[in-house]
Amino acid sequence: MPDDQMRHIETLAVHADHTPDGQTGAVMPPLHLATTFERATDETYPGGFSYIRSGNPTRAALERMLAALEGGVAALAFASGMAATTAIFQALDPGDHVIAPLDAYYGTTVQLREMFMRWGLGISFVDMPDLAAVQAAVQPNTRLIWVETPSNPLLRITDIAAVAHIAHEAGARCACDNTWATPVLQRPLALGADLVMHSTTKYLGGHSDVLGGAVIARTDDAFTQRLRDIQAHGGAVPSPFDCWLVLRGIRTLPYRMRGHCDNAERIAAFLADHPAVEVVHYPGLAGQPGHQIAAHQMARPGGMLSFQVRGDAEAALAVTRRLHLFTRATSLGGPESLIEHRASVEGPTTHTPANLLRISAGLEHPDDLIADLAQALA
Ligand SMILES: *Cc1c(COP(=O)(O)O)cnc(C)c1O
Numbered sequence: 001m002p003d004d005q006m007r008h009i010e011t012l013a014v015h016a017d018h019t020p021d022g023q024t025g026a027v028m029p030p031l032h033l034a035t036t037f038e039r040a041t042d043e044t045y046p047g048g049f050s051y052i053r054s055g056n057p058t059r060a061a062l063e064r065m066l067a068a069l070e071g072g073v074a075a076l077a078f079a080s081g082m083a084a085t086t087a088i089f090q091a092l093d094p095g096d097h098v099i100a101p102l103d104a105y106y107g108t109t110v111q112l113r114e115m116f117m118r119w120g121l122g123i124s125f126v127d128m129p130d131l132a133a134v135q136a137a138v139q140p141n142t143r144l145i146w147v148e149t150p151s152n153p154l155l156r157i158t159d160i161a162a163v164a165h166i167a168h169e170a171g172a173r174c175a176c177d178n179t180w181a182t183p184v185l186q187r188p189l190a191l192g193a194d195l196v197m198h199s200t201t202k203y204l205g206g207h208s209d210v211l212g213g214a215v216i217a218r219t220d221d222a223f224t225q226r227l228r229d230i231q232a233h234g235g236a237v238p239s240p241f242d243c244w245l246v247l248r249g250i251r252t253l254p255y256r257m258r259g260h261c262d263n264a265e266r267i268a269a270f271l272a273d274h275p276a277v278e279v280v281h282y283p284g285l286a287g288q289p290g291h292q293i294a295a296h297q298m299a300r301p302g303g304m305l306s307f308q309v310r311g312d313a314e315a316a317l318a319v320t321r322r323l324h325l326f327t328r329a330t331s332l333g334g335p336e337s338l339i340e341h342r343a344s345v346e347g348p349t350t351h352t353p354a355n356l357l358r359i360s361a362g363l364e365h366p367d368d369l370i371a372d373l374a375q376a377l378a
Helices: 009-015 057-070 081-090 106-116 131-137 160-169 222-234 240-250 253-272 291-297 313-322 342-346 366-377
Strands: 074-078 097-101 122-126 142-148 173-177 195-199 213-217 277-281 304-309 338-340 356-360
Touching: 009 057, 009 253, 057 074, 057 213, 057 240, 074 081, 074 222, 081 106, 081 195, 081 213, 081 222, 097 106, 106 122, 106 342, 122 131, 131 160, 142 160, 160 173, 213 222, 253 277, 253 304, 253 366, 304 313, 313 342, 313 356, 313 366, 342 356
Parallel strands: 097 122, 097 142, 142 173, 173 195
Antiparallel strands: 074 213, 195 213, 277 304, 304 356, 338 356
């Protein structure tokens, strides 16, 4: 579809992988499990595929879809979000410097500290929404600025265009973890970012039943080629079935996001007025830090929020035990509402407030969710 850029995201989510299948007319893409593909007599591969790890038709369909949704020229699917993140940092050279956010997905922070400091990357953790702090952290060897917005678990908002500008002035790339916003709500490449990373385990898969990750690139340059090499030779690739499940999830992504956003907005408004709640972190609430930037760079404020219960960790945990509809579990982006006490998950090194609970608003009826929260907070 050469005019992908001009289509609405609902249309792309249904068509951008170019179904129906030319051979059979099947309206949904077939699941190709073959590990190897026949060579022609001149030793070329007429179908463009040679071996499953380097590429296969089901993964290629998912990658076409992801590139179209994010408005990139290339997309690479990985076995998990963390494998996608690993690929981006591995594409840098030892000795390069990275600027990363203080508030971010905990696994990203741990990966940088545990794996990539030992691998020779210099890393500065900064308060990413504070542009002066980002600028001050730039070094002559800075090659990448990592943005996550909204961030986990405090829903901090970073101005993607402004950070991309700082990165480019410094001769560095800007990568954005777009897992929480999804391309339905936020398009980092259009705002100037060079790379988008996803955990497709979350909203893109959308049904809490598949693990996956992806990197989408704005230009097809030497860095993108390195990412391709890491994907093929590092081998952290998703199975065809996992690709098929993510692609299946994406078909309904734009409509699911409407429900997630409707429910999160209702829940945030309810909690913000509740006497047992100290503070709500949700970019959709007026007066929040980052509210104006979110209103400008996001179509809607998203399906994730967190809040602090008046009292200590025990008071917060007690609320989770009284809930019936919210499952106490990690992760996000599925049809079921989830609640999590992040400080318990993150352990003693966490910066997360002890009384904070994070909610992934599911697709249940908002009145039922609010009634459940009302009885648990009473
Ligand atoms: C879940 C998540 C990841 C990690 O993805 P996995 O698929 O679990 O490896 C990275 N970033 C964010 C924001 C996430 O929510």
